[in-house]
Amino acid sequence: MFHHITVLKEEATEGLQIKEDGIYVDCTLGGAGHSGLIASKLSEAGRLICLDQDDWALDNAKQQLAEYGERIVLVKTNFRDLETVLGDLPFVPQKDGVPQVDGILFDLGVSSPQFDEGNRGFSYNHDAPLDMRMDQSAELTAATIINTWSEQEIARVLFQYGEEKFSRRIARKIVDRRAVQPVEGTGELAELIKEGIPAAARRTGGHPAKRSFQALRIAVNDELGAFEEGLHSAVRCLAPGGRVSVITFHSLEDRICKQIFAGYLSRCTCPPDLPYCVCGAEGTLKLVNRKPRVPSEAELEQNPRARSAKLRIAEKL
């Protein structure tokens, strides 16, 4: 059973202002929570294209969204290829060769089943092979990083993607261990990480392996690179008036979202009394909410994993 509690479900969906005959994209299908709500607002003429790179998510959605029939189109892909995927779908209109849709959603990170399922290797709570791939057919695994990348590269990953202060000490522990025998499981890796962090520092900030596991997952799946590419494509593929809703779960993702949106906002320098822009810097997007929305106390009580979630919404001009 695929069980994921959807974060900011109503808020992110309402933010898209669904038109019943519109074309929408859920770039991160997961447990199909957002997709189910979006699909329920569409008429026979509407379409929801659901993307995920994980076979489990797609298999689950085949049953979960079956009642919506032809309104749903499931595609196994990385959302960094959004524009190509939309360009290949005959029912998606194009303008100047660019596909145009009415709304796009990103709910980043991993789903609860990916995290909780022992053999995927995302969690330090279960001993499993060092995998961490969201796309089970991708080549790079956490084992490759841990057992073949240089000490400096491992330290960089832990520092850059996990903001781990003791990245160099942990990388040294890993490299010392693998000189004797390869590091094979998540349990062994969690133990090495713990040993690399001074005892006094282990008592703060949750499980000592939390930051390093996040960092490895981001590196294995090139999460930040994919998000940057996917969000730029999303802005291109929105029709005028279309909206993009983005839910992020840590500061690295949120910073990228904020900066990309900022790059598309108006830089208009026309005098405010002019009826329309003549300086040519009108911008491509406007922000729907200046500050990100966060889950309510009631939602957090139901789902503590939503604690770090932030929702940003922008509209294409």
Ligand SMILES: C[S@@+](CC[C@H](N)C(=O)[O-])C[C@H]1O[C@@H](n2cnc3c(N)ncnc32)[C@H](O)[C@@H]1O
């Ligand atoms: C947090 S879950 C989404 C949960 C979903 N909104 C729900 O309500 O059930 C994120 C999903 O996005 C997928 N994903 C993450 N990065 C992706 C990428 N670059 N391309 C395609 N799918 C991705 C993951 O495999 C996972 O299933």
